[in-house]
Amino acid sequence: MSALSPKPPAELAREFGLKSDEYALILDRLGREPNLVELGVFSVMWSEHCSYKSSRKHLAKFPTTGPRVICGPGENAGVVDIGDGPDGRKLAVVFKMESHNHPSYIEPYQGAATGVGGIMRDVFTMGARPVALLNALRFGAPDHPKTRRLVEGVVAGIGGYGNCVGVPTVAGETNFHSGYNGNILVNAMCVGLADADKIFYSAAPAAGLPVVYFGSKTGRDGIHGATMASAEFDENSDEKRPTVQVGDPFAEKLLIEATLELMASGAVAAIQDMGAAGLTSSSVEMAGKGGVGIDLDLDAVPQREEGMSAYEMMLSESQERMLAILKPGREADGRRIFAKWGLDAATIGFTTDTGRIVLRHQGQVVCDLPLAPLSDDAPLYDRPHLPPKKPHRLALDEALAPADYEAAVVKLMSCPDMASKRWLWEQYDRHVMADTLADSATGADAGIVRVHGSRKALAVTSDCTPRYVQADPYEGGKQVVAEAWRNLTAVGAEPLAITDNLNFGNPERPEIMGQIVGAIEGMAEACRVLDFPVVSGNVSLYNETNGVAIPPTPTVGGVGLLADYGRRAGFGAMKAGQVLLLVGESRGELGASLYLREVFGREDGAPPPVDLAAERRNGDFVRGLIVSGRVDVVHDLSDGGLIAAAADMALASNVGVSLDEDTGLPVHAALFGEDQARYLLAVAPSAVAQIAHDAAAAGVVIAQAGKAGGSTLIVQGVLSLPLERLRQAHEGWMPTFMGAGV
Amino acid sequence: MKAAVVVFPGSNCDRDCAVGIERSTGAAVDMIWHQETTLPEGLDLIVLPGGFSYGDYLRCGAMAAQSPVMREVVKAANDGVAVIGICNGFQILCEAHLLPGTLLRNSALKYICKSVDLDVINANTRFTAGFGGQSTARMTVGNGEGNFFADEQTLARLEGEGQVAFRYRQNPNGSAHGIAGIVNARGNVLGMMPHPDRAFEPELGSTDGATLFRSVMGCA
Numbered sequence: 001m002s003a004l005s006p007k008p009p010a011e012l013a014r015e016f017g018l019k020s021d022e023y024a025l026i027l028d029r030l031g032r033e034p035n036l037v038e039l040g041v042f043s044v045m046w047s048e049h050c051s052y053k054s055s056r057k058h059l060a061k062f063p064t065t066g067p068r069v070i071c072g073p074g075e076n077a078g079v080v081d082i083g084d085g086p087d088g089r090k091l092a093v094v095f096k097m098e099s100h101n102h103p104s105y106i107e108p109y110q111g112a113a114t115g116v117g118g119i120m121r122d123v124f125t126m127g128a129r130p131v132a133l134l135n136a137l138r139f140g141a142p143d144h145p146k147t148r149r150l151v152e153g154v155v156a157g158i159g160g161y162g163n164c165v166g167v168p169t170v171a172g173e174t175n176f177h178s179g180y181n182g183n184i185l186v187n188a189m190c191v192g193l194a195d196a197d198k199i200f201y202s203a204a205p206a207a208g209l210p211v212v213y214f215g216s217k218t219g220r221d222g223i224h225g226a227t228m229a230s231a232e233f234d235e236n237s238d239e240k241r242p243t244v245q246v247g248d249p250f251a252e253k254l255l256i257e258a259t260l261e262l263m264a265s266g267a268v269a270a271i272q273d274m275g276a277a278g279l280t281s282s283s284v285e286m287a288g289k290g291g292v293g294i295d296l297d298l299d300a301v302p303q304r305e306e307g308m309s310a311y312e313m314m315l316s317e318s319q320e321r322m323l324a325i326l327k328p329g330r331e332a333d334g335r336r337i338f339a340k341w342g343l344d345a346a347t348i349g350f351t352t353d354t355g356r357i358v359l360r361h362q363g364q365v366v367c368d369l370p371l372a373p374l375s376d377d378a379p380l381y382d383r384p385h386l387p388p389k390k391p392h393r394l395a396l397d398e399a400l401a402p403a404d405y406e407a408a409v410v411k412l413m414s415c416p417d418m419a420s421k422r423w424l425w426e427q428y429d430r431h432v433m434a435d436t437l438a439d440s441a442t443g444a445d446a447g448i449v450r451v452h453g454s455r456k457a458l459a460v461t462s463d464c465t466p467r468y469v470q471a472d473p474y475e476g477g478k479q480v481v482a483e484a485w486r487n488l489t490a491v492g493a494e495p496l497a498i499t500d501n502l503n504f505g506n507p508e509r510p511e512i513m514g515q516i517v518g519a520i521e522g523m524a525e526a527c528r529v530l531d532f533p534v535v536s537g538n539v540s541l542y543n544e545t546n547g548v549a550i551p552p553t554p555t556v557g558g559v560g561l562l563a564d565y566g567r568r569a570g571f572g573a574m575k576a577g578q579v580l581l582l583v584g585e586s587r588g589e590l591g592a593s594l595y596l597r598e599v600f601g602r603e604d605g606a607p608p609p610v611d612l613a614a615e616r617r618n619g620d621f622v623r624g625l626i627v628s629g630r631v632d633v634v635h636d637l638s639d640g641g642l643i644a645a646a647a648d649m650a651l652a653s654n655v656g657v658s659l660d661e662d663t664g665l666p667v668h669a670a671l672f673g674e675d676q677a678r679y680l681l682a683v684a685p686s687a688v689a690q691i692a693h694d695a696a697a698a699g700v701v702i703a704q705a706g707k708a709g710g711s712t713l714i715v716q717g718v719l720s721l722p723l724e725r726l727r728q729a730h731e732g733w734m735p736t737f738m739g740a741g742v
Numbered sequence: 743m744k745a746a747v748v749v750f751p752g753s754n755c756d757r758d759c760a761v762g763i764e765r766s767t768g769a770a771v772d773m774i775w776h777q778e779t780t781l782p783e784g785l786d787l788i789v790l791p792g793g794f795s796y797g798d799y800l801r802c803g804a805m806a807a808q809s810p811v812m813r814e815v816v817k818a819a820n821d822g823v824a825v826i827g828i829c830n831g832f833q834i835l836c837e838a839h840l841l842p843g844t845l846l847r848n849s850a851l852k853y854i855c856k857s858v859d860l861d862v863i864n865a866n867t868r869f870t871a872g873f874g875g876q877s878t879a880r881m882t883v884g885n886g887e888g889n890f891f892a893d894e895q896t897l898a899r900l901e902g903e904g905q906v907a908f909r910y911r912q913n914p915n916g917s918a919h920g921i922a923g924i925v926n927a928r929g930n931v932l933g934m935m936p937h938p939d940r941a942f943e944p945e946l947g948s949t950d951g952a953t954l955f956r957s958v959m960g961c962a
Contacts, residue, residue: 159853163884164794166754250752250797342751427853429884431940432792434758441856450945565945 009033016043022379029373037311037359037367042374044277044315045284048541051378054507055539058517061524062534068496069533070196076122076273077192078535079199080496082561086453090196093458094128097136097189097501097557099540103244104186108153112186113161113247114319119190120165121273124256125322127200127263128192131433132449133162135172135188136462136501136555140181142416142737147176150184151424151738157247158188159427164249165256169428170439170447171460176416179466182545187501189557191460193451200263202272202282204290204325207353209269211283211294212331214338214345215255215321218279219304221245222317251320251343258341259322265337267330274321280314282323284357288371293354298361302344310361325351385513391471394591394605401668405719408599410729412640412672413647415598419733437565438491443572443652445490445636446558450565457565459493461558465639466551468607471592473515473552477522478610482676483638484558485530489619490636490679492568492626493560495530500537500556505549507541515552516541523554529612532558569626571635572652574682574708578633580657581691582642582705584618584678588669594639595672608674615677621700622679625691633682642705643671645680647713651727656710663703667718682708743769743959745787748815750776750806755792755828758939763789766942766952767959776809787824787958788815790831792884792937802845802887803833812838824868824958825931829885832923832933841926841933842900843892845885849916853886857947858936859911860922864904867925869932872957879950881936883914883922888935890917890924900924908934932958 007015013023016039026034026042034042044050052059064072070092071079077096085091100115120130135158140147162169167190222245262268270290272282279301287294298310304318326334331347338345352358357374359367394400402408412418425440437457438448446459463484469476481498488495500523505512527533543550562568590596591605625631633653637645642659650657663670683691688704695702713721745763749756760771772782781788795806806812812834819825819840827835835841848854860879862870873879892900897918900906908923915935923934938951 156852163853163855163886164752164754164797166793248797250794250799253752253754253794253797426856429853429855431855431882431884431937431946432754432758434761434940434942434946437945 009039012039013043016040017047018043022046025379029377037314038369040311040315041280041367041369044280045374046378049276050281052539053379054381054383054541055502055516056380057382058520061520063524063527064533064535066497066531066533069535070199072535073537075201076125078497078499079126080535081196082456085451091451092194092196092199093191093559094123094126094194095189095191095499095557095559096122096536097187097462097499097555098122098538099501099503100186100188101184101503101540101543104154105184107244108150109157110244110246112154112157114245115186115188116158116161117247117249117252117319118275119188120167120252121275123190123192124259125200125271125273126194127198128194129260130167130190130192132191132447132458132460133167133169133188134447134460134462134557135169136464137172137174138180138185138553139176140184141178142176144178144181148738154186155424155427161247161249163429165253166432168430168432168436168439168449170430170436170449171462172440173462174421174424177551179551182548183543183550185503185550185553187555189462189499191458191559200268200271202270202286202289204270204286204292204351207292207351209325209328209351210331210347211296211349211351212324212326212334212345213301213321213348214258214324214343216248216251216318217302217304217344218313218316218321219318220308220312220316223312223315245317245319247319254341254343255320255322258337258343261337262324262334265333267326267333268324269327270325272323274323276317278315278317284371284374286323286325287351287357288375293352293356293371294349295352295358296349298359300346300348302346310359310366314359383507383513384510385517386510387514388473388511388518391591391604391606396588396666396669398666400590401666402599406721409643409647409719409721410726412595412598412644413726414729414733416733417594418640418644420731421734422731423734423738438570442570443648444570445487446493446560448491448562448565448568455564457562459488459491459560459562461487462555463487463558464553464555466553467592467597467603469519469552469554471605471607473518474522475607475609477519477554478526478612479607479676480554480556481523481526481530481532482610482612482615484556485532486615486619486636488558488560489623490569490634492623493562495532495558495560497533497535498556498558500534500554501540502537503540503543503550503553503555505544512549519552519554526610526612530616567627567629569632569634571633571649574633574649574653574655576655576709578682578708579685579688580705580707581681581683581688582678582703583622583681583700584675585614585701586663586665586670586673586675586678588665588673589675590669590673593672593674595641608676610676617698618677618679618700621695621698630687631681631683635680637678637680638674641672641674647726649680649682650713650723651730654723655708656712656714656723657706657708658714658716659706660704661716661718671715680705743767744782744785745769745789746772746774746782746785747789747791748774748776748811750795750809752795752797753791753793755939759789759791759828762939762942762951763955766955767961769959774811776806776811778811779814781814781818785818785823787826788818790827790834792829792831795830795834803830803837806834807837816840819931822930826869826958827933828937828939829935832935833887835931835933840931841924842896843890845887846889846891847887848889854914855882855884856914857882858914860908860936861911863906863909866904867907867929869925869954869958870907872953879908880948881938881941881950883936885935888917889915890921892918903927907932908936
């Protein structure tokens, strides 16, 4: 794509992903034809990725406020108050999750690496030091020819970036399904800590202030990445490789330290990282949000290559770059700090009172646009949506009992979604910063990192069950949020808020839009009932290849607070002689269950309904037991139901479990049903009576489910599996799969 | 008691080392920027922390070994001051020729982050004396290039002179002789791949790192 392209603007607009009515709107707003640079600016600012034009209307349904919320969606990341820290400081947790799906499919190592880099920048741009990373990965079927190479590259990229920067990767999830064969999902989340009274925002506060660029130089990489991320794939997608950026984690590490030092110096008036759509979106957003104008001299931009055009500089997505607006007279502070960290930096312009973005290059004005239409007048669509057909609820009949219970349990625990992901998380540094209390290697439902220097800790989790959302977007949407809330609760944390990462297909198809609307409404309902607001998020649409959409995957990242990390729970310290208590009601829901898919090859049926009132009641009860120090062995029930939870606890604790067979339900429904709002606890026999009494008083259903001991997983009269056999199957799948030759 | 932690561009365990030493020994810890040309007076310990100094570009530790501050570190080591290089710090010590051998890419060609059990091979060094009768230690490793290599003659000398401080019970990365940490001939410079700076409190899964820090600071 040449800057000298002779093509007429209308044709170029189409190539840049603008629809003809969108182009007409630009002509109307400008009263003239845009030039190439201006068209480039419009096309990225109005891309789905930057404008949320298909989802904005529905995203407004999320609750986004709460007593602890300092900053909700709209900034680089969400900010939530966590109270006092060491030395009387007031602290806040800052977090966001973001997708890097399309780049990771095209170039897995760099795509995933720059996804991690980008999400970290969103967090430290707000003034927070990153303290934890998570990732939610969805790959195609294991037997698809591309899957192994994609896993290898994505995992190496995530590790290569996060390990070098020195932020622990403490939790995540990895699923495989043929629905992602042509479009994998790489969602990365970063959590940081900041002083609550020192949060930095992007809005330029006044005219006449210097605009300072710092970080890596600008090159020709990633041009039009935001537009690529807003289009479907086809078999020629490999040709888009040049739109994938290249990451430099060493530069990111220097950038973090320099940015935090610059902020501490008091020089920063506003700041924004250059992420998707690079210099364009950062400058437009800073000036637009501040209600001022901005005037940039592109000749001053540090450039990696010679002869870059204004168009290329504005659209470049070169990584590890920041844009700051400094307070008057503070440029010397910046120069000193950038020199210390060896970063390129330049004053590239100033804010104005014109309400326009003016770009100069080689003595000419190459762009002169009013800012308002770029952000505020971005197209907003109320796309037609078809509600999906309600799935049928599966009957509790014996037709769904396995022929061989032992084989079924082994199959379940070693299936790609349930098998141990040790192969991948052993490639992530989970301990740097020396505050990790629970990570992927720990038997715990959430990662836990200490708030440095205090008794507080943060719990973090990422969750989505795409098969539920596929079957019933509304109930599935509720479940996504409920599961994140439950995972935080299961370690004893008070759930604070979530970030969401909505991955769907083409919103221009009514059935896909139906999934989006249903899932958002279900999620929003759960957020309301659980007091679990959405404080940041990202939408990734057009996840389709050759017209086939991915399973709807609205991933959420949840963050919770432990007031005293001495009172926390996990499931790796169960002891022989303890009694297992099952909290929550079991009805044997097998629709859309993992068991049904793995053992019967069926993906039909209604997902388990989510009773949010019961979810809250049961969760509050369990958390109360943990924070009062009465229980410290807890596991939530999710994929694979009771038997999978019991197997997890047994494997993590290296202690056998014997489950009672008489539950009033058919055995297979009791073992494999995925009813929600449930937890499995292990407690001393002497504690059972009082806990049962307290549960009854709280209106919580609780039942004895079995006991711990020995080295076998037993259901009397049904199955008896030595833990070693189960462990070999559970640990063996992934190394065998990855070792089978690339 | 006084310790210093050197900070290179790309170091990422500098704070962990400082906090680990402070919490386990009560010593004051100075952070020393890599461009310094002098070190504080009266240091009992200098730590080269883990991380990715200079992004591991060229070769792990190669560029950091040429930093201005390293001339002072070499001088202090030659004067008998205790020096520990952890992970990337070990790589830097090898590149600076304060320790023999080098660290190659892990045999599985992947970054490895896991808990490892170590045999304390020589409990008579100033770093390991605090382990006393304790013959094993548990710490975590986190590296892509932790595979210790030296020629046969050097390995024989290290073994024969008691310079092997720690050995993996299960070799995670192909290290020659399962070596996890070595000391120099004089016994005042220790390089190790496992992280004592991630093993100084029970909540972190081990306190064996605290034992090491207390040992070298003479407060075991």
